[in-house]
Amino acid sequence: MPALASAPVQTSLFDQTALTNAAARLVEAARRAGADAADAVAVRSMSLSVEVRDGAVEEAERSENDDIGLRVLVGGRQAMVSTNDTKGDPATLAARAVAMARVAPEDRFAGLADPGALARDLPDLDLIDGELPTPARLEALAHAAEETALAVKGVTKSGGASASAGIGGLVLVTSHGFSGAYLASHHNLSMMAIAGDGTAMERDYDFSSALHAADLEDAEKIGRSAGERAVRRLNPRKVATGRFPVVFDPHVAGSLVGHLASAVNGGSIVRKTSFLMEKMGERLFAPGIRIIDDPLRPRGLRSRPFDGEGVAGRPLAIIDDGVLRSWLLDSTTGRELGLRTTGHAQRGVSSAPSPGATNLHLAPGDKPPHALIADIAQGFYVMDLIGMGANTVTGDYSRGAAGLWIENGTLGFPVSEVTIAGHLRDIFANLEPANDLVFRYGINAPTVRVEGLTVAGE
Numbered sequence: 001m002p003a004l005a006s007a008p009v010q011t012s013l014f015d016q017t018a019l020t021n022a023a024a025r026l027v028e029a030a031r032r033a034g035a036d037a038a039d040a041v042a043v044r045s046m047s048l049s050v051e052v053r054d055g056a057v058e059e060a061e062r063s064e065n066d067d068i069g070l071r072v073l074v075g076g077r078q079a080m081v082s083t084n085d086t087k088g089d090p091a092t093l094a095a096r097a098v099a100m101a102r103v104a105p106e107d108r109f110a111g112l113a114d115p116g117a118l119a120r121d122l123p124d125l126d127l128i129d130g131e132l133p134t135p136a137r138l139e140a141l142a143h144a145a146e147e148t149a150l151a152v153k154g155v156t157k158s159g160g161a162s163a164s165a166g167i168g169g170l171v172l173v174t175s176h177g178f179s180g181a182y183l184a185s186h187h188n189l190s191m192m193a194i195a196g197d198g199t200a201m202e203r204d205y206d207f208s209s210a211l212h213a214a215d216l217e218d219a220e221k222i223g224r225s226a227g228e229r230a231v232r233r234l235n236p237r238k239v240a241t242g243r244f245p246v247v248f249d250p251h252v253a254g255s256l257v258g259h260l261a262s263a264v265n266g267g268s269i270v271r272k273t274s275f276l277m278e279k280m281g282e283r284l285f286a287p288g289i290r291i292i293d294d295p296l297r298p299r300g301l302r303s304r305p306f307d308g309e310g311v312a313g314r315p316l317a318i319i320d321d322g323v324l325r326s327w328l329l330d331s332t333t334g335r336e337l338g339l340r341t342t343g344h345a346q347r348g349v350s351s352a353p354s355p356g357a358t359n360l361h362l363a364p365g366d367k368p369p370h371a372l373i374a375d376i377a378q379g380f381y382v383m384d385l386i387g388m389g390a391n392t393v394t395g396d397y398s399r400g401a402a403g404l405w406i407e408n409g410t411l412g413f414p415v416s417e418v419t420i421a422g423h424l425r426d427i428f429a430n431l432e433p434a435n436d437l438v439f440r441y442g443i444n445a446p447t448v449r450v451e452g453l454t455v456a457g458e
Contacts, residue, residue, distance in 0.1 A: 013046055014128070016171055016181040019066060022086045023173040026070045029094035031175055035072035035101070037112050038094075039174040041308070042068040042086065043349055044183070047166030050138040052146055053158055057139060069349030072097040076106040082350040109335040110352070112309065117331075117341060118178045119312035122305040126298045127184035128167065129212045138163040144219035145191040145226070152193070152227030154234060159192025159203055161223070165213070170304070178310035184303070187216045191223045195230040202236070202416075204229035204384065208440065211299050229383065232404070236416035239405060239457040245379040246420055246453040247372060247406065250436065252385045253445035257291060257362050259424055261443070263392040264318055264326070266333030266344075266355040275395035275424065276324065283322050284428045288365075291319035293328070295343070295358035302358040302442045308347035313358070316342055328355045362445040364437040369447040372434050379406035380415065380455050395424040419456040426452065 023040035030038035044066050051059040069082035070093060079100035081093055133141070146161040169183035190207035206225040208217035248256065268274040276284070285291075295313035297303050306312060309331055318326050327337070330345035330353045345353035373381070386400030402416040427450050434447035 013044070013167060014183065016042075016044065016169060016183065019044060019068070019086060019171045020173065020179060020181055022068055022090070023171050024179065025090040026068065026094060027173050027175050029090035030070060030072045030097060033072075033091070033094045033098040035074055035094070035098050035175070037073040037175050038071060039112060039172065039309075040068060040070045041347060041349055042066065042171040044169045044171075045166065047164060048132065048135060048138060049162060049164035050135060050142055051160055051162040052139065052142040053160040055143070055146070058160065060135060060139075067349045070094060070097050071352060072101050073111060074098060074101040076108045076110060077101045077104040078107065078110045078352065079104050080350055080352060107332075109332045111331065111335075112174055112176055113311050113331045113341060113345075115176055117311045117343070119180060119306040119310060122180060122182070123296060125296060125300070125303045125305060127182060127211055127303060129185040129187070131213070132165045132167070132185065133163075133187070133213065138165065141189055141219045145189060145223035148220040148223030149191050149193040149227035152224060152231060154195045154231035155193050155227040156197055156201070157194035159194050159205070161191040162189070164188045172306070172308070172310050174310055180306050180310060182305050185211050187211070187213050189216060189219060189222055191226040193223075193226040193230040195227070196234050200235065202230055202233040202414075204233060209301060211301065215299060233383070233402060233414045233416065236402065236414040237405070238417060239380075239415055239455065241454070241456045241458065243452050244455050245376050245406075246450050246455065247376075247379065247381045248445075248448045248450070249381065249383050249403070250438065250445060250447055252382055253362070253448040254441055254443040255385060256427065256431065256448060257360055257445050258443050259390045259392060259397075260291060260318070260428070261328065261357040261360055263395075263424070264324070264328055266327045266329040266337065268392065269327055270333050270336045273393050275392060279324050280327070282324055284324050284425070285319055285322040285431060286429070287322045289319055289322045289431070289433070290317055290363040291360070292317050292363060293344070293357050293360045297359045297439075300359040300439070304358065307343045308345035308353045309341070311341055311343040311345065313343050328357060330355045357443065359439075360443045361437065361439065362433055362448070364435045364446045365433040367432075367434055369434045369436055372432065372447060372449040373406055373411070374409040376406045376409060380418070380420070381406055381411055382420065390424065392424070397422050397424050397427060415457075417457075421454045421456060422450075422452070
């Protein structure tokens with residue numbers, strides 16, 4: 001497709017000086033109002049998006065926002081207030097926050113991060129693209145994805161294509177001396193294709209996300225993939241219920257890693273709502289399996305030079321050689337567990353910090369995907385998962401699924417309206433990764449084989 005010019009981002013959007021100054025004024029006002037400690041976070045966002053369907057623009061949007069929030073601590077009591085008026089009177093907002101904190105319930109674990117854990121030298125993670133596409137460029141990308149999908153034999157309709165881009169950033173200022181800011185750009189492209197007619201229609205999609213436009217996958221590739229995936233699902237059959245090897249396509253394999261992240265989240269551990277709460281130091285996966293969270297990966301979709309409390313980031317092996325090695329912690333959950341924060345605090349302008357993953361991935365294995373399938377006489381290759389049927393309190397796993405049936409080591413007829421079920425403990429223990437890891441999402445995994453899941457069909 002012909003190249004269309006991108007537009008330089010307004011210089012003012014890159015300049016976070018005013019937001020940093022506003023956050024500093026809020027913190028100073030909070031201390032004057034009687035807070036023992038305080039921090040202020042400001043969030044900047046700007047986005048452009050275009051959606052097309054059947055060759056016409058269905059929707060085009062632009063948004064631009066600056067929001068700011070203040071957290072104050074009075075003894076062991078804390079409160080948060082927020083506003084989108086970044087130029088308003090800080091004294092009024094600070095006084096309101098302090099008054100709220102004085103009547104809030106006491107939390108002896110609440111507080112700012114340990115000063116020794118704060119980031120001092122912020123690494124350059126190459127998060128910002130200096131130019132963003134024009135609306136015309138976004139429209140052209142969406143049209144190209146849709147046209148390519150509709151050209152795939154068997155595709156009968158478009159479910160719509162969308163392209164978007166923008167920037168987002170965070171400023172954090174604390175009363176114990178931390179001041180930092182960063183910005184990241186984002187580019188997204190997606191396509192939904194529909195194959196077949198009447199009650200025999202099937203749909204599927206593909207998408208690409210990147211911080212830099214140069215890393216975004218080609219629109220034609222996205223469209224072709226969406227169309228081919230939809231056609232591959234036509235005329236599905238049902239299968240008899242039984243226990244079979246199940247292979248997860250990389251599109252969905254990351255969900256298994258996401259379930260682990262939820263179960264090792266410090267918030268779940270302190271609330272005693274995780275089936276893994278007593279499993280620290282135990283082997284959960286096969287030897288050699290590693291699951292790593294890395295907030296410092298250059299151009300990573302969730303990379304950041306410091307966390308929501310100003311703590312320096314570092315790569316963290318949650319699972320190393322199959323053994324559970326770490327929870328995901330912020331300062332509050334760390335204190336409650338008698339541990340140090342792992343630098344995983346996340347927050348918005350109206351909420352206190354809480355732990356969460358950044359760039360999380362399952363390290364690849366040694367075998368190519370076809371080798372994981374080659375010895376399966378009967379099994380299920382999962383291309384799509386439906387519902388939220390993973391209970392990280394009990395570990396029970398049950399999700400609707402669609403994909404392809406495996407017969408004698410090859411991918412065969414499409415399958416839909418089945419449920420795959422088991423227990424996350426057994427899924428983790430019997431998981432084998434292929435060697436095809438590609439960093440496309442916030443949580444990434446290669447093709448994954450799991451032995452002995454129940455496939456519930458007819």
